[in-house]
Amino acid sequence: MIDKIVASAREAVEPVADGMTVLIGGFGQVGTPNHLIEALCEKGVRDLVVVSNNAGTGTHGLARLMAEGRVRKVICSYPRSRGSVVLEELYREGRIELEIVPQGTLAERLRAAGAGIPAFYTPTAAGTLLAEGKETRIFGGRACVLEHALPGDVALIEAWEADRWGNLTFRKSGRNFNPVMAMAARLTIAQVHHVVPLGTLDPERIVTPGVFVDRVVHIPYGSPRLT
Amino acid sequence: MAVKTETIGLARRDRAAMAARVAADIPEGWVVNLGIGLPTLVADHVPPDREVIFQSENGVIAMGPAPLPGEEDPWLINAGKQMVTLRPGGSFVSQADSFALIRGGRLDLAVLGAFEVAENGDLANWALASNEKAPAVGGAMDLAAGARRVWVLMEHTTKDGTPRLVRRCRYPLTAPRCVSRVYTDLAVIDVTAEGFLVREMVAGLSRESLQSRTDAPLRFA
Numbered sequence: 392m393i394d395k396i397v398a399s400a401r402e403a404v405e406p407v408a409d410g411m412t413v414l415i416g417g418f419g420q421v422g423t424p425n426h427l428i429e430a431l432c433e434k435g436v437r438d439l440v441v442v443s444n445n446a447g448t449g450t451h452g453l454a455r456l457m458a459e460g461r462v463r464k465v466i467c468s469y470p471r472s473r474g475s476v477v478l479e480e481l482y483r484e485g486r487i488e489l490e491i492v493p494q495g496t497l498a499e500r501l502r503a504a505g506a507g508i509p510a511f512y513t514p515t516a517a518g519t520l521l522a523e524g525k526e527t528r529i530f531g532g533r534a535c536v537l538e539h540a541l542p543g544d545v546a547l548i549e550a551w552e553a554d555r556w557g558n559l560t561f562r563k564s565g566r567n568f569n570p571v572m573a574m575a576a577r578l579t580i581a582q583v584h585h586v587v588p589l590g591t592l593d594p595e596r597i598v599t600p601g602v603f604v605d606r607v608v609h610i611p612y613g614s615p616r617l618t
Numbered sequence: 619m620a621v622k623t624e625t626i627g628l629a630r631r632d633r634a635a636m637a638a639r640v641a642a643d644i645p646e647g648w649v650v651n652l653g654i655g656l657p658t659l660v661a662d663h664v665p666p667d668r669e670v671i672f673q674s675e676n677g678v679i680a681m682g683p684a685p686l687p688g689e690e691d692p693w694l695i696n697a698g699k700q701m702v703t704l705r706p707g708g709s710f711v712s713q714a715d716s717f718a719l720i721r722g723g724r725l726d727l728a729v730l731g732a733f734e735v736a737e738n739g740d741l742a743n744w745a746l747a748s749n750e751k752a753p754a755v756g757g758a759m760d761l762a763a764g765a766r767r768v769w770v771l772m773e774h775t776t777k778d779g780t781p782r783l784v785r786r787c788r789y790p791l792t793a794p795r796c797v798s799r800v801y802t803d804l805a806v807i808d809v810t811a812e813g814f815l816v817r818e819m820v821a822g823l824s825r826e827s828l829q830s831r832t833d834a835p836l837r838f839a
Binding site: 491517615 | 677691692694704753755758760790793794
């Protein structure tokens with residue numbers, strides 16, 4: 392019997408080790424696996440490379456992981472949000488590396504990793520600072536930048552419903568980076584609001600098939616807190 | 619660079635009027651992305667019976683108006699992380715599909731804010747200096763490179779009167795040669811092969827006065 396449900400966030404993140412590249416889903420505070428991130432803080436891993444659209448707000452979740460000195464490098468599109476004080480301070484003090492990636496290029500680098508595509512060309516960022524040091528080629532008269540796939544050792548994601556095979560549905564704008572990150576990592580861990588019996592999820596509604604998911608933990612915390 | 623004498627009776631557009639002016643030019647059926655800040659206000663000025671599909675980078679297609687008090691849904695936010703609503707017919711997609719829409723040429727229009735627009739259509743709207751601390755690009759470069767049209771909505775000058783419509787951008791580019799039209803509090807200006815072409819000005823403003831607030835040379839339609 393395939394059963395990917397684990398009892399706790401702590402147990403779920405047990406395979407995460409020092410130096411890993413960790414993909415973290417979410418856009419702002421919606422669809423963000425904060426309980427899994429908190430469990431990573433408790434576990435005490437170090438030297439992580441974190442890939443996430445934003446770079447944490449306030450002092451919980453990703454902001455806490457960074458504040459505790461567990462993150463060597465952040466790869467993201469938009470680190471500067473209201474309340475992103477931890478990242479700003481670490482960056483100013485030179486205590487964290489930051490790689491800024493256009494949001495669509497970030498999504499596509501993840502998608503490519505999930506689809507077995509090592510690199511691709513895109514016109515996004517051509518002729519800008521973010522193309523410096525990257526190979527550029529002309530396609531159809533247009534300058535395009537070579538971008539590489541961005542695979543994760545592990546992905547931490549949030550979903551709405553799951554069954555024991557790890558089939559997932561998402562809720563509204565909580566989908567965001569979660570499905571593409573689930574496909575881009577060797578090990579995908581999902582925190583979910585509802586666990587339902589196998590066979591009860593309408594196959595037409597399953598966005599991420601369980602093939603892409605390794606561990607599921609049931610954390611019905613309610614609605615995201617936006618501030 | 620400040621203008622010496624403020625024209626009496628100059629009908630400078632306020633933020634709502636600037637947004638309304640852009641909205642008036644968006645036809646039914648277009649798929650549109652609105653940038654964070656001032657451009658977001660454009661949606662409030664499109665009549666509800668004109669079906670324009672507003673898309674948000676975080677995977678929301680066909681956003682509706684702001685939620686009524688008591689009907690807010692924290693699961694439904696836009697790229698500016700404000701709570702929004704979904705129109706009938708709306709849908710949710712992943713980030714990869716959302717940017718496939720943007721980068722794959724399905725977006726009729728992106729309305730973006732800017733620090734500067736150059737007369738060749740260069741756009742600078744993401745970083746104020748090449749060595750800026752913790753810069754943030756978000757989806758700006760994808761929108762500027764991927765949308766079929768890029769219109770900029772911004773104040774004509776900075777608060778201290780420095781022109782934002784320039785010969786060459788001083789700030790780091792978001793994308794080269796992407797802007798086709800600029801809406802400001804003073805004018806509507808097309809970017810053409812020959813540079814800026816003023817389509818309309820607010821009442822009470824002379825051509826000389828508009829030029830004095832603009833770094834690049836202006837032509838008038």
